Amino acid sequence: MISILEENMFLKLTLAGAALLASVALPATAVNAQTIGFSQIGSESGWRAAETTLTRQQAKDRGIDLKFADAQQKQENQIKALRSFIAQGVDAILLAPVVATGWDQVLEEAKEAEIPVILLDRTVDAPDSLYMTAVTSDLVHEGRVAGEWLAAEVAGKDCKIVELQGTTGSSPAIDRKNGFEQGIADHSNLSIIRSQTGDFTRTKGKEVMESFLKAENGGKDICALYAHNDDMAVGAIQAIKEAGLKPGSDILVVSIDAVPDIFLAMAAGEANATVELTPNMAGPAFDVLEAFAKDGTLPPKWIQTESRLYTAADDPMAVYELKKSLGY
Amino acid sequence: MMNRLHPALRRILPQLITLVVVLGCNVLVFPDFFKIEMSNGRLYGSIIDILNRGAPVALLAIGMTLVIATKGIDLSVGAVMAICGAVAAAAVAGGSDVATAVVLALCAGIVCGLWNGFLVAVLNIQPIVATLILMVAGRGVAQLITEGVILTFTNEGLIFLGSGSLMALPMPFLIWLGFGVMTAIVVRKTALGLLIEAVGINLRASTLSGVRGNVLIVAVYAISGLCAATAGIIVAADIKGADANNAGLWLELDAILAVVIGGTSLLGGRFTLAGSLIGAMIIQSINTGILLSGFPPEFNLIIKAFIILVILIIQSPIVQSVLFAMRMPPDLSNDDAEPVEGGSARDRDASAQKEGMAP
Amino acid sequence: MLLQGRNITKNFPGALALDAVDFNLLPGEVHALLGENGAGKSTLVKCLTGAYRRDSGAIFLDNQPINPRSTLEAQDLGIGTVYQEVNLLPNLTVAENLFLGRQPRRLGLVSTRRMNAGAREILSGYGLKIDVSRELSSYSIAIQQIIAIARAVDLSGKVLILDEPTASLDATEVQMLFSIIRRLRDDGLGIIFISHFLDQVFEICDALTVLRNGRLVGTSKLADTSRLKLVNMMLGRSLEEEIHKEKDRTASVDPVQLQFKNFGRSGHIKAFDLDIRKREIVGVAGLLGSGRTETAEILFGAIGHDSGEALAEGKPLRLTSPRAAVAQGFAFCPEDRKRxxxxxxxxxxxxxxxxxxxxxxxxxxxxxxxxxxxxxxxxxxxxxxxxxxxxxxxxxxxxxxxxxxxxxxxxxxPRFLILDEPTRGIDVGAHAEIIRFIEALCDEGMSLLVISSELEELVDYSQRVIVLRDRAHVAELTGDAITTTNIIRAIASDGHEDKVSA
Structure with missing residues (x-):
């Protein structure tokens, strides 16, 4: 609750700042300055907090008046926020939907009010005529980037891979598994020998990695670890160290998300690569809106964010500090 | 044969047999299961993993056993783990030494337990509802402490509690074993165990006999909070970070299951700490066995549920009485015969009923 | 004859709960069903309403043989029952409770408007003008009781059985209930009234039937029955039966060990004074609900006292909980052993x-x-x-x-042992032994307070007997005055003057 209060305060300051900017400092840009509503799910994870921070930064940089509403994980709060945005007559709405269903009616209302809606990082089960576009990452692509990196890294040598899956049945787990398999499909020297769920958590990542190490000759048979998120990789790195092996060299470690802690591991040489799930969903959305405001260009219905690969060559400590400043 | 065993051992014999059978199954899916070797000055092997990884549930089961013995239940232990792990992590991150951090975390656990005990004993709220409050709210409290992120730390002293080893054995194992033995000695060498059982069976009669029933109830929830705090410290120390979202998630259910498999009735009364600890090891053996087996993860929960179902069926009174009747040669069957008519007549009735139901 | 039971017998394993009991209820009559605990009152009611299967005997309603197999069936036949704990659904509205299972429907849907109108009409017949769309639990127990009666009468309409309806009502509420009972009686209903309060029985009833140990003791018109006769019937003695045992009644000469001054708790037991000597057995007699157990519980701290003080050899005692009482050397064998x-x-x-x-x-x-x-x-x-x-x-x-x-x-x-019905429900051999222990403990110097409904027993070992009625101590008998006759007289006496003096 403290964090919510802080956020509200931050929000007021930002709004005041933005208003100040718009009305006094930069009267020239006030002509095309927009008011945009942003209905955020909440702040349940570091990534989510970073997304909020980046959205505000982007809005400020572009002179956009951002109206921010934290739904605290409730769809009803999001629907209320959307109606209030419509009533205020904002120029556009960004929506990070907490669930996939139940949006048709409020999206209709926005459409009738001729307010474009852009979905961020998740999609909804509604006709795509009801929103302008959806900005999301491609989970399959993320897995593929990780797989392709590993294939290039081992360069033809035989490599037995163990995989830490996300929560069984969740779409990131399914898609990131498929993507990775696609990424290594053309390389017969790569094979996944064990795959088990680590529930996206450090504790389970560590426990499952311990069992992989036991089951595969004390880990001597394992060449690489692929984890569906960085947290499991961080847990597994500890298990590898405790088993007397060197993560990063004895066993290569590649994972997805690019949370700050994996850059610490990378700086220590204990992790090799991570694929970023960017928290900057708002940037592309604002680009689209600007283009639309300028000459009415309609974007495609899906905008895929960049899935950037980070390795030890990318100055991990600097990335770590940057990420930390975003509120991860 | 069974009568020659020490009564305490006889009581947990079914649990010991179950544990041996589960371990035997693990050998079938993973032949090197019992292999133990020294590595980096510590023992290393699947058995050691079970003793190590079973620590959180074993610790929770100690407190849960006492709570259940008073006819209560503590659903909040998983959330309390998250709170206490967060407290310990926040303390060392704030520059405290490891002793201060541990003491603060244990105090937080006791405070949580006292809160539960207050709701149950003083306000007379049903235990399942009273502890549900903290189960739901506790993670929120933990998240306030960690500010929504995994709060990592590098304090070697605290990390040692989770992944260090002493005499070649992992610390979490030594902690739960020590805690279990200490608790068992305290409840059995003092009158605490007897008074807890009396309160669990008949609170009113115990109170009318001058037993401070409500104080005891508050005390067992406080002990449960202490156990959860210890488990929370271990889990945080293990991953060098406090994960408010996931630490101890659903572990309250594993702890209750451990107590039930261990042979303590959910209706309160007679309890066995040794049985609950073995129950915790049975659950961890199943978990570790599944991980070693290499089965696809989609089957994890089904396999676990099936094994536990089999265990509970075998332990059910009806199956037990049938098995007992089969095991007993007829000439020995009157060894236990009761000279008092009332009791044996009742027993006869009950067994006749069961035999009637069996086919 | 409206409702008639003939030779009704019911066996439970190990106990004959009803032994060939006859029961007759006339239309327009309020008929009290009386007896101590375990006398068979509720078993009889349950046999009449089909809640229990009787083992033998016959039931007639309007002179037609009936054979209800459930309370629902009895209700359809015309016999409705209202229990002490109102058996309605507290979270439904008053109207829903009245029409539960038979809501007026319109196009297949419950018509709330018609239901509420119907409910208001029914209740206006009882002089009750309340908002029928509010939840039942928002009304007092007395109102709920009346609503339960209204539902039972509306559903059945011939016989109404009231099982301890006044147990949790205050005096004005009792009067409100009684006026309704009188009105229903005047409408021709037969009403069976079960109560422990003799005053109420004498106020409202026309006839009475007394059971004891599963047997019919007698049925009579109330007008022909004195209080004394009634208590005699309930306790199973008659004045002629009095056996004068020559017993050494030398009152205890030992010093007073415990003093309770103006000791009481409102709502449980009226404040009383009580001195107990060393080496003394004080007997406590009274009908069920007279405050016997409350007396024991307040002395032992199981019910906190809100007036008065306790002294031991002149020094004040703290009796705030059983634990505190035990620390003072008190001990208490409760009536309900199992619970x-x-x-x-x-x-x-x-x-x-x-x-x-x-x-x-x-x-x-x-x-x-x-x-x-x-x-x-x-x-x-x-x-x-x-x-x-x-x-x-x-x-x-x-x-x-x-x-x-x-x-x-x-x-x-302990120095002071309280025994609440120490011989209830135990076999004859153990019974005699326990009485022997009581006397032996007294001889060893212990003070005892013994509550019992076995008056002969009480007369036998007590040096003093306290008599209770309506949650108050009303008489204290000492020496030769301790006879079953005197105890029964004290219990039965109308008692208004006694109450003042006590």
């Missing part, structure tokens, strides 16, 4: 040392061998029939359970 006495799954040994251990605290544990020695000692001296001290106490017979509880308290070496 308040034994800890069923624990062994005889553990049950015997429980109070002693509770007194010592959890840190100073008695060793197993000390426990066994104490338990075996009492098993021998009280002749507790058990194969060994490790048997769960729940498997012993009632008499042996009572002895275990007695042993539990003797182990704490």
């Amino acid at each position: 308040d006495g034994i800890v069923a799954d624990l062994s005889v040994r553990e049950n015997i040392i429980l109070a002693l251990q509770g007194q010592r605290g959890w840190l100073r544990a008695l060793s197993k061998s000390e426990q066994t020695a104490i338990a075996d000692g009492y098993i021998a001296s009280l002749d507790i029939r058990t194969p060994d001290c490790e048997k769960p106490v729940g498997q012993l017979s009632g008499g042996n359970q009572q002895k275990v509880i007695l042993a539990r308290w003797l182990a704490t070496n």
Whole structure:
């Protein structure tokens, strides 16, 4: 609750700042300055907090008046926020939907009010005529980037891979598994020998990695670890160290998300690569809106964010500090 | 044969047999299961993993056993783990030494337990509802402490509690074993165990006999909070970070299951700490066995549920009485015969009923 | 004859609950069904309403034989029952409760408007003008009671059975209920009224039937029955039967050990004075609900007292909880052994040392061998029939359970022992033994307070008898005045003047 209060305060300051900017400092840009509503799910994870921070930064940089509403994980709060945005007559709405269903009616209302809606990082089960576009990452692509990196890294040598899956049945787990398999499909020297769920958590990542190490000759048979998120990789790195092996060299470690802690591991040489799930969903959305405001260009219905690969060559400590400043 | 065993051992014999059978199954899916070797000055092997990884549930089961013995239940232990792990992590991150951090975390656990005990004993709220409050709210409290992120730390002293080893054995194992033995000695060498059982069976009669029933109830929830705090410290120390979202998630259910498999009735009364600890090891053996087996993860929960179902069926009174009747040669069957008519007549009735139901 | 039961017999395993009981109810009559606990009142009602299957006998309604197999069937035939704890659904509205299971429907949907109108109409017949769309639980127990009656009458309409309807009502509420009962009676309903309050029986009833130990003691018109006769019927004695036992009634000459001054708790028991000497047995007599158990519980701290003080040899005593009372050397064998006495799954040994251990605290544990020695000692001296001290106490017979509880308290070496119905529900042999123990303990110097409905027994061993009625101490008998006759007189006396003097 403290964090919510802080956020509200931050929000007021930002709004005041933005208003100040718009009305006094930069009267020239006030002509095309927009008011945009942003209905955020909440702040349940570091990534989510970073997304909020980046959205505000982007809005400020572009002179956009951002109206921010934290739904605290409730769809009803999001629907209320959307109606209030419509009533205020904002120029556009960004929506990070907490669930996939139940949006048709409020999206209709926005459409009738001729307010474009852009979905961020998740999609909804509604006709795509009801929103302008959806900005999301491609989970399959993320897995593929990780797989392709590993294939290039081992360069033809035989490599037995163990995989830490996300929560069984969740779409990131399914898609990131498929993507990775696609990424290594053309390389017969790569094979996944064990795959088990680590529930996206450090504790389970560590426990499952311990069992992989036991089951595969004390880990001597394992060449690489692929984890569906960085947290499991961080847990597994500890298990590898405790088993007397060197993560990063004895066993290569590649994972997805690019949370700050994996850059610490990378700086220590204990992790090799991570694929970023960017928290900057708002940037592309604002680009689209600007283009639309300028000459009415309609974007495609899906905008895929960049899935950037980070390795030890990318100055991990600097990335770590940057990420930390975003509120991860 | 069974009568020659020490009564305490006889009581947990079914649990010991179950544990041996589960371990035997693990050998079938993973032949090197019992292999133990020294590595980096510590023992290393699947058995050691079970003793190590079973620590959180074993610790929770100690407190849960006492709570259940008073006819209560503590659903909040998983959330309390998250709170206490967060407290310990926040303390060392704030520059405290490891002793201060541990003491603060244990105090937080006791405070949580006292809160539960207050709701149950003083306000007379049903235990399942009273502890549900903290189960739901506790993670929120933990998240306030960690500010929504995994709060990592590098304090070697605290990390040692989770992944260090002493005499070649992992610390979490030594902690739960020590805690279990200490608790068992305290409840059995003092009158605490007897008074807890009396309160669990008949609170009113115990109170009318001058037993401070409500104080005891508050005390067992406080002990449960202490156990959860210890488990929370271990889990945080293990991953060098406090994960408010996931630490101890659903572990309250594993702890209750451990107590039930261990042979303590959910209706309160007679309890066995040794049985609950073995129950915790049975659950961890199943978990570790599944991980070693290499089965696809989609089957994890089904396999676990099936094994536990089999265990509970075998332990059910009806199956037990049938098995007992089969095991007993007829000439020995009157060894236990009761000279008092009332009791044996009742027993006869009950067994006749069961035999009637069996086919 | 409206409702008639003939030769109704009901056996429970090990007990004959009803033994060929006849019962007759006329239309336009309020008929009291009386008897102590376990006399068979509720068994009879349950047989009449089909809740129990009777073993033999016949039931006639309007002179037609009926055979209800459930309370629902009895209700359809015209027999409705209202229990002490209102058996309605507190979270439904008043109207829904009245029409539950027969809501007026319109196009297949419940018509709330019609239902509420119907409910208002029904209740206006009872002089009740309340908002029928509010939840039942928002009204007092008395209103709920009336709503329950309204529903029962509306559904059945011939016979209304009221099982202790006044138990949780205050005086004005009782009057409100009585005016409704009178009106229903004038409408021709037959009403069976079960109550422990004799004053109320004399106020409202036209006839009465008394049961004792499952047998019919008698039926008579109220006009022909005096209070004295009624109490005699209930307690199963007649004045002629009085046996004058020559007993040594030398009153205790020992000093007063305990004094209770103006001791009481409003709503439970009216404040009383009581002195108890060393080496003295004080008997307590009264009908069920007269405040007997409350007297015991307030002395033992199980109910906190809100007036008065307790003194031991002139020094004040703190009696705020059973634990505090035990610390003062008090002991209490409760009436309901199963609920308040034994800890069923624990062994005889553990049950015997429980109070002693509770007194010592959890840190100073008695060793197993000390426990066994104490338990075996009492098993021998009280002749507790058990194969060994490790048997769960729940498997012993009632008499042996009572002895275990007695042993539990003797182990704490008390100076004041309270026994609530120590001989109820135990076999004849153990019964005599327990009375012997009571007398022996007194001879050893203990003070005892014994509550019993076995008056002869009470007369036998008491040096003084306190008589209770309507939750107040109304008489104290000493010396030769202690006779069953005097006790019954005191219980039965109309008592308004006594109440003042007490």
